[in-house]
Amino acid sequence: MMVDKMGIVTLFCNVSAAIGFAVFALTSSQILKEFGLVAGINIMALFFISLIFIPAVLSYLPPPKTRHTKYLDNPQLNRWLARLEKWSLNHRPLIYGITTIIMVISIAGLFKLRSEAFIVDDLPKSNTVYTDLKFFEKHFKGVMPLEIVVDTKKKQGVTRNLKNLEAIDSLSHYLATIPGIARPLSLVEGLKFARQAFFDGDPSSYALPNSYDLPALAQYLSFKDTTAKKNSLS
Structure with a gap:
């Protein structure tokens, strides 16, 4: 049943x-x-x-006892059900009209929807990531990171070939000329700062190291890879 x-x-x-x-x-x-x-x-x-x-x-x-089915004889619930039944049988034009109006408003509202997603919605308001983003939104109208990865398919392929660094530097200059894109930061910028520091902070030395500068800078720019072996730009 x-x-x-x-x-x-x-x-x-x-x-x-x-x-x-x-x-x-x-x-x-x-x-x-x-x-x-x-x-x-x-x-x-x-x-x-x-x-x-x-x-x-x-x-x-076993069959349910009376106390288990007592809720089925709720007078208030029965009155509401009887009222709904009466409305659905005796006021059908009004119900159809109200339903049509609601559907029209709903369809019109669908075209007003905008798809928005915020990655930091789940972060606490006191989180540093959230507060930093709010700072940039307030003072710089927001930020949108653009990342470009250069893969030479070789270990330290970028730093071993000066032409690769020059190509990255050329791309950085091109990106800086595009409206809406800030000055790029890359390995090339770090090498320029290193060269300037090597020449006692001379502003005119802020440039990409050449083949003669790299051996002198190598001892200051050495680092450890994941195998804990020292590598340099030379």
């Missing part, structure tokens, strides 16, 4: 929930695709398991 009365209702409830999650499978994000498929399939699987398992379990249990 319970399956006859509630089976169709719960079926449509589960179908609507499964569709709601399954739409994530239409996105371009692989994680959301997997989540949508798994959630949609499991919701429907849970429905069929409940449809078969719960009646089987209830068949072995």
